[in-house]
Amino acid sequence: MILASASPPGVAITAAAAVAYAVPALAAARLSQAGARLALLAAWLLHGAALAWGLLGDSPRFGWAPAVSATAWLVLTVYVIEREVFPQLHARWALAALGIVAVLLPLIDPGSPLRPAGTALQPVHLALGIAAYGLFAAAVVHAWLMQRAELAMRRASGGYAGVPLLTLERLTFRFATAGFAVLSATLLAGLSFNEVLEGRPWRWDHKRVFSVLAWLVFAALLLGRARFGWRGRTAVRVLHIGALLLLLAYVGSRFVLEVVLQRSVA
Numbered sequence: 001m002i003l004a005s006a007s008p009p010g011v012a013i014t015a016a017a018a019v020a021y022a023v024p025a026l027a028a029a030r031l032s033q034a035g036a037r038l039a040l041l042a043a044w045l046l047h048g049a050a051l052a053w054g055l056l057g058d059s060p061r062f063g064w065a066p067a068v069s070a071t072a073w074l075v076l077t078v079y080v081i082e083r084e085v086f087p088q089l090h091a092r093w094a095l096a097a098l099g100i101v102a103v104l105l106p107l108i109d110p111g112s113p114l115r116p117a118g119t120a121l122q123p124v125h126l127a128l129g130i131a132a133y134g135l136f137a138a139a140v141v142h143a144w145l146m147q148r149a150e151l152a153m154r155r156a157s158g159g160y161a162g163v164p165l166l167t168l169e170r171l172t173f174r175f176a177t178a179g180f181a182v183l184s185a186t187l188l189a190g191l192s193f194n195e196v197l198e199g200r201p202w203r204w205d206h207k208r209v210f211s212v213l214a215w216l217v218f219a220a221l222l223l224g225r226a227r228f229g230w231r232g233r234t235a236v237r238v239l240h241i242g243a244l245l246l247l248l249a250y251v252g253s254r255f256v257l258e259v260v261l262q263r264s265v266a
Contacts, residue, residue, distance in 0.1 A: 010053045017046035017103045025096035036092060037083070043096065044080055047073050047103050054106055055114070063111020064254035067130060072102030074134025075141055078175075086163045091145060109259060128186040129250060135179030136218075140243050142172040143236045173225060176239060180218045183246070187211060210249035217242035 020043035024036045051073060054066055079095055146168040153165065190208070221238045224230035230238070 007053075007058050010050065010057055011107065013046060013050045013053055014103055014107055017043055017050050018100050020046055021096045021099040021103065023096075024092050025100060040076075040092060040096060041080065043099055043103075044073070044076050047076070047099060050103055050106070054110065060114040061106075061110040061112060062114050062126070063109060063258050064251045065105035065109045066111050067133065067251050067254070069102045069106050070130045071133040071137050072098050074131070075137045077134075078138045078141075082171075086167075088162050089145075090162060091141070095141075111254070111258065125186060125189040128182055128189055132179050132183040132186050133246065133250070135175050135182055136243050136246055139172050139175035139179060139239060142168055142175060143239055146172055147236065169231065172239070173222075173235075176218065177222060180215075180222060183211070183215055183218065187215060206253045207249050210245050210252070214242050214245035214249060217245060 020039055023039040024043075047069075051066065051070055054061060076095055076099055079089070079091060083089055145163070146165060149162055149165050149168055152162065190211075217238060221230070221235060221242060224238065225235060
């Protein structure tokens with residue numbers, strides 16, 4: 001498993017990314033704002049290079065661990081951009097720690113070899129699926145920041161100076177809405193993908209069952225907010241349920257097949 005199929009360049013890029021993430025994660029108090037920002041940006045770039053090497057290098061592979069790594073990278077992409085708009089957004093330490101774990105996971109289990117695409121929809125379907133994971137993960141992170149901001153406001157009795165609570169709430173639902181749109185496109189692409197390769201429009205398995213259940217939960221979340229004004233803990237709970245179901249759809253099913261059952265999956 002670990003390093004069994006990793007090439008030296010891939011290992012070197014991954015190790016460099018992990019070290020770069022460790023700088024803002026472990027030495028945040030000793031770094032200036034500019035220094036921590038540069039370290040996180042370098043880690044983000046190296047992380048992206050490690051993902052690109054895993055997909056386009058000597059022996060392209062993909063599985064549950066690269067999917068988690070790609071999701072974390074997309075969340076960090078959102079943070080890097082948002083930090084320019086909201087300098088008071090404080091989540092660098094937590095996201096850097098997440099980056100360390102995420103970038104190292106593909107070394108432990110790089111997944112199964114990628115076969116040549118049988119249809120142009122195959123890479124599109126994969127890209128849409130990872131994008132949906134990233135958008136919903138960003139929504140979950142913003143929901144966490146929203147809850148943390150609410151708690152800080154209560155404890156400080158009005159002295160909270162971070163991103164406004166209503167702004168975090170709007171961002172949470174914007175990412176959830178975007179994720180729902182991309183997830184819908186992912187399911188439609190998968191429908192066409194199966195029809196081209198297998199001659200039938202849909203094949204019910206654990207991945208598709210959990211994906212559809214997640215889609216229904218997210219649809220209920222957005223409808224509940226639009227029609228009944230869902231917000232706060234109620235909305236966050238529904239978001240977490242949908243995110244858990246979506247996590248089980250691809251990452252969970254691949255983890256069981258590749259790690260628990262030790263099966264190679266195309």
